[in-house]
Amino acid sequence: MQFSTKCIHGDGQRFAGDNTGAVSVPIYQTATYAHPEAGKSTGYDYSRLQNPTREQLEKVVACLEGGVDALAFSSGMAAIAALMELFSPGDNIICDCDLYGGTVRLFDNITSKNGVTVTRADCSSQDIAGLIAKNTRAVYIETPTNPMMNVIDIAALAKITRQKGILLIVDNTFLSPYFQNPLSLGADVVVHSGTKFLGGHNDALAGFLVVNSNELSEKLRFIIKTVGSGLAPFDSWLVLRGIKTLPVRMEKSQQNAIAIAKYLQSESKVTKVYYCGIEGGKGYEITKRQARGFGSMITFEVESRALALHILKSVKLIRFAESLGGVETLITYPFTQTHADVPEDLRIKNGITDRVLRLSAGIEDAADLIFDLKQAIDSTPSL
Numbered sequence: 001m002q003f004s005t006k007c008i009h010g011d012g013q014r015f016a017g018d019n020t021g022a023v024s025v026p027i028y029q030t031a032t033y034a035h036p037e038a039g040k041s042t043g044y045d046y047s048r049l050q051n052p053t054r055e056q057l058e059k060v061v062a063c064l065e066g067g068v069d070a071l072a073f074s075s076g077m078a079a080i081a082a083l084m085e086l087f088s089p090g091d092n093i094i095c096d097c098d099l100y101g102g103t104v105r106l107f108d109n110i111t112s113k114n115g116v117t118v119t120r121a122d123c124s125s126q127d128i129a130g131l132i133a134k135n136t137r138a139v140y141i142e143t144p145t146n147p148m149m150n151v152i153d154i155a156a157l158a159k160i161t162r163q164k165g166i167l168l169i170v171d172n173t174f175l176s177p178y179f180q181n182p183l184s185l186g187a188d189v190v191v192h193s194g195t196k197f198l199g200g201h202n203d204a205l206a207g208f209l210v211v212n213s214n215e216l217s218e219k220l221r222f223i224i225k226t227v228g229s230g231l232a233p234f235d236s237w238l239v240l241r242g243i244k245t246l247p248v249r250m251e252k253s254q255q256n257a258i259a260i261a262k263y264l265q266s267e268s269k270v271t272k273v274y275y276c277g278i279e280g281g282k283g284y285e286i287t288k289r290q291a292r293g294f295g296s297m298i299t300f301e302v303e304s305r306a307l308a309l310h311i312l313k314s315v316k317l318i319r320f321a322e323s324l325g326g327v328e329t330l331i332t333y334p335f336t337q338t339h340a341d342v343p344e345d346l347r348i349k350n351g352i353t354d355r356v357l358r359l360s361a362g363i364e365d366a367a368d369l370i371f372d373l374k375q376a377i378d379s380t381p382s383l
């Protein structure tokens with residue numbers, strides 16, 4: 001089956017427990033399930049452990065990423081926090097230096113507190129093999145990175161982690177499984193903030209872990225049922241519904257992003273445009289090799305902080321809000337929003353200055369979006 005079909009039908013298996021013919025998977029809004037008699041179960045005991053709506057969603061996501069199993073969490077951060085429970089005090093993980101701000105906050109404050117040391121490296125350029133110590137258990141990356149759009153060669157890194165017998169974890173939120181499948185390139189775990197492209201409508205939080213082995217699946221199933229951060233039935237249904245249109249949304253938002261990136265490149269007050277679909281640009285060749293598209297995330301730098309703030313205040317159609325990957329175009333100020341908790345020296349080193357804006361192209365009409373950005377930039381009071 002092709003990708004678009006999987007988005008609608010998953011692996012083609014219908015949920016066996018429903019015999020009404022319901023085309024949309026029902027929302028099993030129940031906390032618990034009655035048992036026929038002592039020692040017997042329908043297979044469903046308690047919704048922290050099993051819920052048919054969540055299970056259907058997990059099947060679809062596993063299918064889209066080509067994984068053995070997928071687990072649905074109440075948010076992307078809940079997924080990453082549960083994943084960190086795989087590690088024990090004394091373990092080390094290597095992470096890329098440009099990550100989602102919430103992940104940096106988790107690693108710096110919670111993971112470290114639990115005795116797991118986190119080594120930061122630039123996985124797009126540094127020699128990672130040399131950094132892997134005896135106690136290193138995993139390498140954790142995003143590609144393209146948030147927000148600086150650095151691209152990391154997944155297959156090359158997987159070769160190293162495989163050789164060393166450690167896990168490669170890839171947060172695939174930015175490209176979604178429609179454009180990139182890290183497991184097929186050698187990664188062991190894929191992370192998603194399902195709040196973003198998978199859900200796609202800025203109306204629900206969700207997170208996923210997708211794994212390539214039964215062993216990892218068992219360990220993580222034990223963790224999710226124990227820590228209790230599984231996705232609620234209604235939110236599972238919203239994300240299932242969102243995924244049905246993932247391919248058409250990804251295509252349209254990418255088209256818009258390409259048009260917006262071109263416009264931004266032509267704007268004299270825009271000093272840098274980071275988009276991995278710019279031919280000859282940083283990361284273009286690797287993205288072409290390992291992904292099927294460039295996505296719809298654009299980071300750009302403007303000539304002054306005042307202009308950045310003016311744009312945030314002046315956009316009308318585009319909303320100034322955190323998050324990404326929805327049908328609505330959003331603009332974000334990583335410096336004080338998504339990446340505020342990244343230590344300042346690291347933020348500056350990565351290029352996340354007070355002149356940097358991040359845009360997530362939605363699926364509105366490109367001309368309307370460009371008109372909105374242009375009126376915001378052109379209305380700058382002279383400084």
Ligand SMILES: *Cc1c(COP(=O)(O)O)cnc(C)c1O
Pocket residue numbers: 075076077078100102103142146171173174192193194195196205206207
């Ligand atoms: C948003 C995001 C997360 C966190 O997900 P939530 O659903 O907001 O908890 C993790 N990684 C990336 C790349 C993100 O964009």
